[in-house]
Amino acid sequence: MAVLLENLNQFLSAIAGFLTPLALFHVSWSTLLGIIIGALPGLTATMGVALVTTLTYKLPPDLAILILICVYNGAIYGGSRSAILLNIPGTPANAATTLDGFPLARAGLAGKAMGIATSGSVLGSLIGMFFLATVAPLLGNYALRFQSFEFFWLAIFGIVISGHLTAMEDPMKGWIAGFLGLLVAMVGQEGIHAYERFTYGSTDLLGGFALIPAMVGAFGFAEVMSVMRSPAAEVVQEARDSIIPKLGEVFRYWRTIIRSGLIGTIIGIIPGVGEDIAAWVSYAAARRKSPEREKFGKGSVEGLMAAETGNNACVPGAIIPALTLAIPGSAPAAVLLAAMFIHGVRPGPMIMVESPQFVYQVVAMVFFSTLGMLIFGLTLTKPLLWVLAVPRTRLMPVVFVLCAIGSYAITQRTFDIWVMIGFGIFGYILRAMKYPMAPMVLGIILGDILDKNLRRGLILSDGDLTPFFTRPISLVLWLVTLSSILLSIEPVRRAAQRVAEAVWPRRLREEGG
Amino acid sequence: MVKADFVTGLALILVSLFVVFESWRMPRLEHLKVHPLSVPGLVPAFLGIVIFLFAVILVIRSVLAGGHRLALSIQATPRLLSQPGNQRLLVTAVFSIGYAGFLVGSIPYGLATGLFIFAFMVIFEWRRGMTRREYLRLGLAAGILAVGTSALVTWAFESLFLVTLP
Numbered sequence: 168m169a170v171l172l173e174n175l176n177q178f179l180s181a182i183a184g185f186l187t188p189l190a191l192f193h194v195s196w197s198t199l200l201g202i203i204i205g206a207l208p209g210l211t212a213t214m215g216v217a218l219v220t221t222l223t224y225k226l227p228p229d230l231a232i233l234i235l236i237c238v239y240n241g242a243i244y245g246g247s248r249s250a251i252l253l254n255i256p257g258t259p260a261n262a263a264t265t266l267d268g269f270p271l272a273r274a275g276l277a278g279k280a281m282g283i284a285t286s287g288s289v290l291g292s293l294i295g296m297f298f299l300a301t302v303a304p305l306l307g308n309y310a311l312r313f314q315s316f317e318f319f320w321l322a323i324f325g326i327v328i329s330g331h332l333t334a335m336e337d338p339m340k341g342w343i344a345g346f347l348g349l350l351v352a353m354v355g356q357e358g359i360h361a362y363e364r365f366t367y368g369s370t371d372l373l374g375g376f377a378l379i380p381a382m383v384g385a386f387g388f389a390e391v392m393s394v395m396r397s398p399a400a401e402v403v404q405e406a407r408d409s410i411i412p413k414l415g416e417v418f419r420y421w422r423t424i425i426r427s428g429l430i431g432t433i434i435g436i437i438p439g440v441g442e443d444i445a446a447w448v449s450y451a452a453a454r455r456k457s458p459e460r461e462k463f464g465k466g467s468v469e470g471l472m473a474a475e476t477g478n479n480a481c482v483p484g485a486i487i488p489a490l491t492l493a494i495p496g497s498a499p500a501a502v503l504l505a506a507m508f509i510h511g512v513r514p515g516p517m518i519m520v521e522s523p524q525f526v527y528q529v530v531a532m533v534f535f536s537t538l539g540m541l542i543f544g545l546t547l548t549k550p551l552l553w554v555l556a557v558p559r560t561r562l563m564p565v566v567f568v569l570c571a572i573g574s575y576a577i578t579q580r581t582f583d584i585w586v587m588i589g590f591g592i593f594g595y596i597l598r599a600m601k602y603p604m605a606p607m608v609l610g611i612i613l614g615d616i617l618d619k620n621l622r623r624g625l626i627l628s629d630g631d632l633t634p635f636f637t638r639p640i641s642l643v644l645w646l647v648t649l650s651s652i653l654l655s656i657e658p659v660r661r662a663a664q665r666v667a668e669a670v671w672p673r674r675l676r677e678e679g680g
Numbered sequence: 681m682v683k684a685d686f687v688t689g690l691a692l693i694l695v696s697l698f699v700v701f702e703s704w705r706m707p708r709l710e711h712l713k714v715h716p717l718s719v720p721g722l723v724p725a726f727l728g729i730v731i732f733l734f735a736v737i738l739v740i741r742s743v744l745a746g747g748h749r750l751a752l753s754i755q756a757t758p759r760l761l762s763q764p765g766n767q768r769l770l771v772t773a774v775f776s777i778g779y780a781g782f783l784v785g786s787i788p789y790g791l792a793t794g795l796f797i798f799a800f801m802v803i804f805e806w807r808r809g810m811t812r813r814e815y816l817r818l819g820l821a822a823g824i825l826a827v828g829t830s831a832l833v834t835w836a837f838e839s840l841f842l843v844t845l846p
Contacts, residue, residue, distance in 0.1 A: 225841055343692065343734050346727055350699065353724045360709055362720040365702065388776065395804075396769040561821075563772070564800035565829050568793050571780040572833060576843045584780050584846075592773070600684050618723040625717035 177524060178300055181531035190233060190535075197234040198539030199547070201241020203554050205248075207562065208255045209394035212242035212442070213386040213498040213608075214566075217379055220506040221573035228510035233532045235506055239499045240292060240482050240536040243442050244544065247284035247475055248551055251277060260442030260481075263450040263474035270466035275407065278548070282412035283468055285544035287424070287475030290417075292537040294428030294476070295435065295483030300530045302436070307491040307519035307526065315624035316635050320644035321438075322349075322617035325494055325609055327648045329439030331655060333603035338655040344602045345439075348610020349617060351376055358619050371582040378505040378611055380574035380583040381590045385604055386498070387570040388591025391563045393598070399559060410548050420472050423453045427476035434477075434496075435484020439609030441497030442478040442485075449477025483533050490514045490526055494613065498605045501612050509577075682747030685738055692735035699728035768804070775800055789845040790834045798826035 185191070197219070204215035219238045223231035246257030251268035264284065271280035313321070326349065330341025354365045355375025366372040417424075427449035434445040453473030454463045463470045485496025486503065493515035495501035507514050518526060574587035594604055628634045635641055653659045706721035742748065760766055779796035786792070801822040810818070837843040 222836075222841065339734055339737065343731065343738070346731050346734065350724070350727050350731065353727065357720050359718055360712070360714060360720055362706065362709075364706065364720055364724060391776065392769055392772050395772040396765045398765070558805075560801055560804040561825055564797045565825070567776050567780070568797065568829060568833055571784060572789075572837055572843075572845075575784075575846060576837060576841060579844055579846075581785050581846055584784065588777055588781055600688060601681065621723055621726070622718045625722075626715045630717050 174300060174304065174527070177527040178530055181524065181527040182534065184229075184528065185233065185531055185535055190230065193230055193234050194237055194535045194539050197237035198241040198536050199543050201238035201536075202245035202248075202540070202543055202547075202551065204238065205242035205245025205257045205261075206551055206554060207557070208249050208253065208257055209390050209559065209563070210242075210566065211258045211386055211390060211499075212239055212246075212260065213382060213502055214390060215239070215242045216499045216502040216506070217382045217386060218569050218573050220379055220502060220509070221569075221576045223506070224509070224576070228507075228512050229528055231510050232503070232507060232512065232529065233535070235503055236486075236529065236532040237536040237539060239503060240479065240533065241540055241543075242499075243478050243482055244285070244288040244292075244475075244540045245551075247288065248281065249555060251280045251284060252552070252555060258442070260446055260478040261474070262443060263446040263478075264471060266450070266464050266474070267467045267470040270464075271468070271471065274466055276466070278408035278410040279412070279468075280471060281548065282410045282545070283417070283471050284475045285410070285541065286412045286417045287427075287472040288479040288544070289537055289541045290424050291428050291431055291476035291478070291480035292482060292533065292540065294425070295432045295480035296530055296533045296537065298432045299483035299487055299533060300527070302432075303487045303491055303526050303530075304519055304523070306487060307516065307523075310491050310516035311520070313492075313516060313640065314638075315620040315627060316638050317640045317644065318616055318620040319624055319635065320641050320648065321492065321494060322613040322620070324644045324648045325438030325613055326606055327651050328437055329609050330603070330606040331651050332434075332437070332440045332444050333605045334601070337601065338651075340600075340602045341606050342652075344597060344604070345606030345610045348607035348612075349614045350610075351381070351607075352611050352614020353618065358615060359622055371580065376586055376590075376611070377577060377583055379502070379509075379577055380586040381611060382498075382502050382505075382608060383570050383574050384587035384590030384592075385594035385608065387573075388567065388587060389594035389598060389604075391567050391570070392591070392595050394559055395563055410545055416468065417472075420469050423457070423469050423473050424476050426452055426456070427473045428480040431477035431480025432484035432487075435481035435500075436487050436496055438488055438494045438496060438613075439498070439501075439605050441499075441605055442481040445481035445484070446474040446478040449473045449480075483530075486529060486533070490518055490529060492516065493616070495609065498608050501608045504612065682742045682745040683750055684747075686742035686747035686750070689735045689739035689742060692731055693739065696728045696732035696735060700725050700732070703728060771803060772800075775803070785846040790830045793833060794826040794830035796826075797829055798822045801825060 200219070201215060204210045205212060215238050216235050219235060223234055242258060243260050246261035247264045247268065249255050249257040250261040250264035251272050254265050254269040256262040256265055268280045268284060271277070326345035327342060330345045331338040334341030352375065354372055356363050356373055363373060430449045430452055431445040434440050434448060450470055450473050453469055454460050457463065457469055459467060459469060481497065485500035487496065489495045489500045489504045493504060495504045504514060512525060513521065570587060571584055574583045575581065577583060598604060624635060636645060654663060703721035703725035706719065708716065708719050775796065779792060783792040783796065802818060805818055834845065838845055
């Protein structure tokens with residue numbers, strides 16, 4: 168109880184710290200910008216956070232991270248607008264929203280759909296925020312037990328799980344993308360003996376590929392090309408009914424809200440998976456449990472609520488491992504993590520020792536962004552409709568200009584513009600061949616962790632591999648990793664299903680036995 | 681997709697073999713008396729081997745699905761290029777790379793940015809049979825967007841974020 172009160176006290180102090188006109192001004196413009204970025208098809212949350220990072224260099228760390236979290240949370244919510252009104256998800260996280268959001272809009276209930284999406288996003292974000300405040304300190308303290316062996320497996324676990332969940336149809340493509348990301352991270356001076364790997368005399372490559380230009384390329388330039396290649400979208404729906412949701416209608420689905428919030432947060436905590444998977448899993452769970460499952464896909468309020476609660480709950484969830492383990496839970500969280508390092512914040516297991524108040528500051532940042540989402544979401548319906556009407560031929564060149572200057576601005580090297588272009592082309596090709604981007608990004612972040620910890624672990628054990636497999640946390644991590652790989656092989660999965668059926672028959676499971 | 685997988689698999693095999701070869705060539709730093717398991721080439725070699733294994737599986741899988749019958753033909757190229765989506769993609773890529781890779785740094789940043797936005801908008805919004813009035817309207821809109829964006833971005837990065845523009 169005393170710990171809870173202490174946590175609450177720290178959270179309230181952090182809230183009070185941001186109650187200044189300057190901080191509130193930053194919350195307002197950045198949340199609004201996030202919503203606009205999310206609402207515009209082709210501009211994703213990752214791209215938004217990456218681009219806005221380049222605008223925050225001169226700001227103090229707390230304000231810079233506040234802005235980025237507002238953009239992140241706002242963008243995941245903003246994507247629901249185009250999902251409902253255009254039947255095109257503004258960000259990949261809103262793909263599940265289109266299933267019921269667009270049919271509702273087509274039935275003349277666009278306002279209601281946007282109101283439900285806003286309620287779901289706000290409640291999901293608050294549920295995720297609660298777990299961020301309670302789980303992050305616990306995980307941070309627990310992570311202090313991690314040694315090189317555990318960090319090595321955590322890196323492999325992250326890549327394998329992220330690869331599996333982001334490429335469900337063909338997990339091997341997810342793993343290849345992840346391992347390619349790890350390989351990209353090998354370029355440059357390594358961290359133990361300062362040997363220059365794969366640099367071939369280039370001074371530009373000494374520090375390796377910077378994450379922000381790589382992300383801006385993979386998510387920005389690749390997206391610009393992708394948007395320009397696809398046929399133009401048109402706004403086909405507009406809101407004529409009220410957007411203010413009825414409380415009774417929202418809380419009628421309290422079970423769905425809590426379930427989706429929990430699912431979203433848990434998926435957020437899993438490294439490199441992200442908001443799109445959170446929305447799909449929440450949606451599928453809601454459909455399975457709903458007494459009105461036949462309405463799903465035809466304009467179900469519950470389905471829309473589940474998808475939007477799940478994706479926004481994932482945002483604080485994805486920040487939990489980024490803060491406590493320096494391993495991002497999603498692609499936008501990966502950029503956020505990079506931005507924290509740029510601003511001199513050192514996330515990782517030591518955060519609860521070195522700066523525990525920062526964790527509560529982040530919780531307060533999520534709270535303010537949620538508040539901004541609620542206010543702008545319910546008030547700025549018409550202006551957001553105008554934004555959706557901006558033709559891509561006018562928006563995309565401006566986005567690309569920002570991609571180029573944003574990549575350049577970090578270290579002021581034209582080399583980083585080429586990095587952005589290279590990763591843009593590479594990312595576009597990989598995406599066209601169904602390789603997911605999230606594991607690759609995670610790989611670029613985890614490369615250094617994997618490299619140092621495998622070698623350190625081997626030095627500590629004097630070449631003995633046993634501790635990598637027998638220490639309790641390592642044991643769990645490699646077992647889960649191996650199971651994930653084995654279960655993606657069809658004959659193994661069928662055999663596992665047969666064993667599960669023999670041990671615990673479906674009939675008993677359905678009866679809850 | 682199986683054909684693309686076959687080609688990707690072959691490319692990945694080449695990349696992974698190159699990585700393993702380069703990792704093997706990396707120094708063992710014996711003269712520094714470092715632990716033999718901390719050598720710089722260890723992790724890249726490990727990653728190269730994992731990617732090699734995945735690539736071999738990818739190739740075998742695609743061969744079993746007939747992906748090795750590439751049936752490449754010169755005639756397919758004009759057909760691909762005649763698709764409007766591919767044309768838009770090609771123009772976007774050429775314009776963007778031309779701007780960021782070559783124009784930026786060669787001429788003043790504001791001018792390069794303005795030219796890029798103007799040209800991008802005009803080329804994509806131009807239609808056959810436009811009236812003189814429509815031409816003027818398009819030119820004016822593109823000009824305003826180009827000048828406005830260029831001035832705003834230049835001012836923001838140069839004066840606000842104190843970046844020395846390329």
